[in-house]
Amino acid sequence: MTVKQALKRPEVLAPAGTLEKLKTAIRYGADAVYIGGNAYGLRSRAGNFTYEQMAEGVAFAKAHDAKVYVAANMVTHEQNQAGAGEFFRELRDVGISAVIVSDPALIEICATEAPGLPIHLSTQASATNYETLEFWKEEGLERVVLAREVSMAEVAEIRKNTDVEIEAFIHGAMCISYSGRCTLSNHMAMRDANRGGCCQSCRWKYDLYDLPFGGERHSLTKNGTTEEFSMSAVDMSMIEHIPDLIQNGVDSFKIEGRMKSIHYVSTVANVYKAAVDSYMADPENYVCKQEWIDELWKVAQRELATGFYYNTPSENEQLFGERRKIPEYKFVGEVLSYDEITKMATIRQRNLFELGDEIEFYGPGFHHFEQVVTEMYDEEDQSIDRAPNPMMLLTMPVVQPVQPGDMIRKRK
Structure with missing residues (x-):
């Protein structure tokens, strides 16, 4: 065999x-x-x-x-x-x-x-x-x-x-x-992690402080944005x-x-x-x-x-100290429809993007392509230079055919 x-x-x-x-x-x-x-x-x-x-x-x-x-x-x-x-x-x-x-x-x-x-x-x-x-x-x-x-x-x-x-x-x-059996959340936020209420205490940022009586706390590490203590x-x-x-x-x-x-x-x-x-x-x-x-x-x-x-x-x-690799992309939209004659896609915005941005389309089956945003139009078919409103609908020309459900992201 x-x-x-x-x-x-x-x-x-x-x-x-x-x-x-x-x-x-x-x-x-x-x-x-x-x-x-x-x-x-x-x-x-x-x-x-x-x-x-x-x-x-x-x-x-x-x-x-x-x-x-x-x-x-x-x-x-x-x-x-x-x-x-x-x-x-x-x-x-x-x-x-x-x-x-x-x-x-x-x-x-x-x-x-x-x-x-x-x-x-x-x-x-x-x-x-x-x-x-x-x-x-x-x-x-x-x-x-x-x-x-x-x-x-x-x-x-x-x-x-x-x-x-x-x-x-x-x-x-x-x-x-x-195996996920944690009680930190129970003790720190009175939310039972094992009954659906985890507050993710392990993801919080921790530091070492002095706590003078009646005074403000002060970091003993003076680490700024660096995370020295982590779970x-x-x-x-x-x-x-x-x-x-x-x-x-x-x-x-x-x-x-x-x-x-x-x-x-x-x-x-x-x-x-x-x-x-x-x-x-x-x-x-x-x-x-x-x-x-x-x-x-x-x-x-x-x-x-x-x-x-x-x-x-x-x-x-473990995650501590300086980030060794930082996410570089963000999700900005999804395709709702595509007109094969006009080559225009209708898009629902998920994060801000604007003219001049280089964006990437991707879909099922590992279909990918990149293009620069050169035109955008709002629901009244008025030309716009940016898409700032969450979930707004807009249309734009695309350089390759797309399908409903295709996603769009851009480099941060």
């Missing part, structure tokens, strides 16, 4: 904090998306879905041969389980492909009160060995999202010893706490290690970021879709393209590393 025949194509799984992001992720290549419902999730501010929005999202996904999963991975306290049975039945009946859960109580409720709804184990449950995966298999779960602390060697060992589906994070923010981890990117992930049996490539923008979701889904397709087409001659790496840096908010896959992160995987 050849390498190509033996390998299974992994699912590209993208985050979708809103219905708009769901549709964007799928258009840009995601095989599946994960969303939050109105309860039991860990992103209370992520624009979670109503049942009606879920139904629309599921219909859109099915039309594009994609799946929708719902994260219900909170740690429950007494009374938090009230209504869970009805919640899971609604998810099942609306057509959700699986629910992602960490709390054993919610797993039991889902299995008994919503039979037929597949259950995936959340990364919050810290699955780090194949015996754990086998345990959850006996409990009826078909997929496990591995703890982010698992190494690539451990992924290989897990795959050799179990047939449970493996989902693993391959891109996005890394939580400083083990903030760099982000993960595994774009350069697609072969390792596929050859070691990862079934689903999970991208973090339900609170990120459609710029982020579209770009990252586009890149990993292209990389997976390229590898599966010819694994023996696969090469990671520099353009994929460059593309991911266009939406990176922090520096990038490989997490725990190849070594234990050190101080080099």
